[in-house]
Amino acid sequence: MRTAKRGVVAAVVALGLGLGGAAWAQAPSKADMQRGSEIMQKQAWRGRLEKAKALSPEIKQFLVKIALKHSRHSETLTLRQVMAEILADYQAIAVAIATDNGDLASEAARRLANHRLPRGGMLPYLPLEKVTSKDLSLLPAMEDIIEVGAIRLAEAAEKGDMGTAAQQLGAITGGCVTCHAHFRGQPGMSARLKK
Numbered sequence: 001m002r003t004a005k006r007g008v009v010a011a012v013v014a015l016g017l018g019l020g021g022a023a024w025a026q027a028p029s030k031a032d033m034q035r036g037s038e039i040m041q042k043q044a045w046r047g048r049l050e051k052a053k054a055l056s057p058e059i060k061q062f063l064v065k066i067a068l069k070h071s072r073h074s075e076t077l078t079l080r081q082v083m084a085e086i087l088a089d090y091q092a093i094a095v096a097i098a099t100d101n102g103d104l105a106s107e108a109a110r111r112l113a114n115h116r117l118p119r120g121g122m123l124p125y126l127p128l129e130k131v132t133s134k135d136l137s138l139l140p141a142m143e144d145i146i147e148v149g150a151i152r153l154a155e156a157a158e159k160g161d162m163g164t165a166a167q168q169l170g171a172i173t174g175g176c177v178t179c180h181a182h183f184r185g186q187p188g189m190s191a192r193l194k195k
């Protein structure tokens with residue numbers, strides 16, 4: 001455990017993140033730590049090193065935790081492409097709830113909870129001025145409302161409790177809205193539009 005933890009810390013330091021003395025709420029397993037180390041090594045943050053270094057230890061630890069928690073990591077897909085997958089799962093959940101299909105609702109919700117992570121992680125896709133501890137402090141709440149919420153939704157759907165599943169879907173929708181309002185801007189804007 002100690003050696004594996006040092007492995008992750010070394011990997012993150014190598015990235016310029018400077019994560020030291022991580023206080024984990026729940027200690028991840030040795031195998032997980034090894035995987036986390038490999039993942040963080042791959043997360044390239046070109047041109048963002050200073051910004052990444054300046055992040056608080058809490059945010060750095062959160063980013064490592066998310067990288068460990070997700071089992072699907074893409075080498076090619078961008079955040080926008082991953083968002084298209086998230087939208088597809090979100091829509092499948094809505095269809096399943098509306099048609100009382102607990103199996104589909106729970107499958108799609110578990111897939112949403114363990115959505116793919118884009119190439120390089122999330123930070124390279126955010127506006128540079130938003131890569132601060134203050135702005136990123138929104139992320140843990142987003143994880144709770146969307147990823148933990150999706151598991152709650154799956155459990156309700158498995159019990160056939162579509163009312164609770166529908167409520168959770170409403171909360172998840174609020175998470176999409178909040179995060180987009182903060183980080184996304186207006187997609188596809190054109191400089192050729194009249195002012």
Ligand code: HEC
Pocket residue numbers: 079080083084086087090125126139142146172173175176177179180183184187
């Ligand atoms: C952690 C923040 C965050 C959360 C939570 C989030 N998104 Fe996104 N989403 C983004 C960002 C940032 C972009 C812009 C990415 C880009 O353009 O590179 C985006 C873009 C998208 C896009 C691409 C098209 C567009 O309109 O920009 C879709 C579709 C999308 N999100 C769907 C969803 C859905 C559905 C949910 C909720 C289940 C969700 N997102 C939750 C941050 C988030």
